[in-house]
Amino acid sequence: MMQLETNYPFKPIGRIHTPFTEKKGMPIQPSGAEGVAGSVTVFAEYQSGLSDLDGFSHIILLYVFNRSEGFSLKVVPFMDTEERGVFSTRAPRRPNPIGLSVVRLHRIEDGVLHIENVDILDGTPLLDIKPFVPEFDSQADVKVGWLEKSGRTVRRHRSDDRFSS
Amino acid sequence: MMQLETNYPFKPIGRIHTPFTEKKGMPIQPSGAEGVAGSVTVFAEYQSGLSDLDGFSHIILLYVFNRSEGFSLKVVPFMDTEERGVFSTRAPRRPNPIGLSVVRLHRIEDGVLHIENVDILDGTPLLDIKPFVPEFDSQADVKVGWLEKSGRTVRRHRSDDRFSS
Numbered sequence: 001m002m003q004l005e006t007n008y009p010f011k012p013i014g015r016i017h018t019p020f021t022e023k024k025g026m027p028i029q030p031s032g033a034e035g036v037a038g039s040v041t042v043f044a045e046y047q048s049g050l051s052d053l054d055g056f057s058h059i060i061l062l063y064v065f066n067r068s069e070g071f072s073l074k075v076v077p078f079m080d081t082e083e084r085g086v087f088s089t090r091a092p093r094r095p096n097p098i099g100l101s102v103v104r105l106h107r108i109e110d111g112v113l114h115i116e117n118v119d120i121l122d123g124t125p126l127l128d129i130k131p132f133v134p135e136f137d138s139q140a141d142v143k144v145g146w147l148e149k150s151g152r153t154v155r156r157h158r159s160d161d162r163f164s165s
Numbered sequence: 166m167m168q169l170e171t172n173y174p175f176k177p178i179g180r181i182h183t184p185f186t187e188k189k190g191m192p193i194q195p196s197g198a199e200g201v202a203g204s205v206t207v208f209a210e211y212q213s214g215l216s217d218l219d220g221f222s223h224i225i226l227l228y229v230f231n232r233s234e235g236f237s238l239k240v241v242p243f244m245d246t247e248e249r250g251v252f253s254t255r256a257p258r259r260p261n262p263i264g265l266s267v268v269r270l271h272r273i274e275d276g277v278l279h280i281e282n283v284d285i286l287d288g289t290p291l292l293d294i295k296p297f298v299p300e301f302d303s304q305a306d307v308k309v310g311w312l313e314k315s316g317r318t319v320r321r322h323r324s325d326d327r328f329s330s
Contacts, residue, residue, distance in 0.1 A: 007174040049238035051250035055310020073214035084214035087294040130254040145220020
């Protein structure tokens with residue numbers, strides 16, 4: 001199959017603020033970041049798109065892993081000791097370094113979203129906000145492959161330096 | 166706050182194939198697309214990143230809404246009659262037109278993912294694949310704002326032309 005040549009230039013619409021200024025020691029997923037508070041500042045020109053969002057308890061943040069450089073198709077995930085295909089992991093060094101986190105939304109004030117359960121580095125560029133809707137986003141009868149054994153320990157895991165660039 | 170000037174040029178890693186060649190009449194979310202089969206072709210140079218993914222029953226696809234042009238900060242969603250802030254909806258005409266769908270993964274053969282519950286237009290450029298992990302991606306005690314009333318009817322809703330560009 002011919003590869004598409006198009007590049008899609010995405011532009012940050014805001015920035016995410018969290019207590020995590022370094023990769024080392026941060027939680028690896030929101031489930032390991034319970035109670036960690038942060039905020040999302042949406043740039044003025046996009047703030048009118050936030051109306052009606054305050055009725056949602058959870059939101060999906062899409063953002064750029066801007067502290068990662070390049071990518072690897074095989075990675076050893078934090079929760080594992082074996083090399084895995086990058087698309088079977090949530091590791092940041094992906095071909096398109098887009099991160100996804102579901103976080104709790106507490107309130108919105110002057111274009112700032114106050115959020116909780118944040119597993120994101122401070123200063124991360126925000127690409128999109130979507131409402132979390134269980135009917136779309138939750139699934140039953142889920143199998144989680146290599147995570148079957150290690151997934152139960154996510155809450156205790158913290159990042160180390162392995163994905164530093 | 167100063168706006169970031171950086172643009173992030175994301176490049177398709179594959180393409181999504183579905184029965185939906187037109188926006189009109191397609192399901193608006195995977196929950197309305199139960200049983201609809203499709204496939205994802207991952208370009209050869211990225212296929213080694215697919216290893217270990219076949220253990221997962223559900224995956225998250227991130228893709229480009231490439232049939233939408235421009236964006237609106239206020240939209241009238243398919244499931245509603247009132248204008249809403251675009252970030253409280255899943256509408257395609259977003260500042261960064263990135264789509265997100267959770268789909269069921271049946272099998273992977275020669276770099277082609279066979280998937281089900283597909284609500285995506287045929288030919289859509291793929292940006293990323295992530296494993297769906299309930300511990301990260303499912304939430305309890307969720308409130309869905311303006312969707313509280315209309316969300317229950319998603320399964321019956323089909324797209325119309327309103328987001329055509």
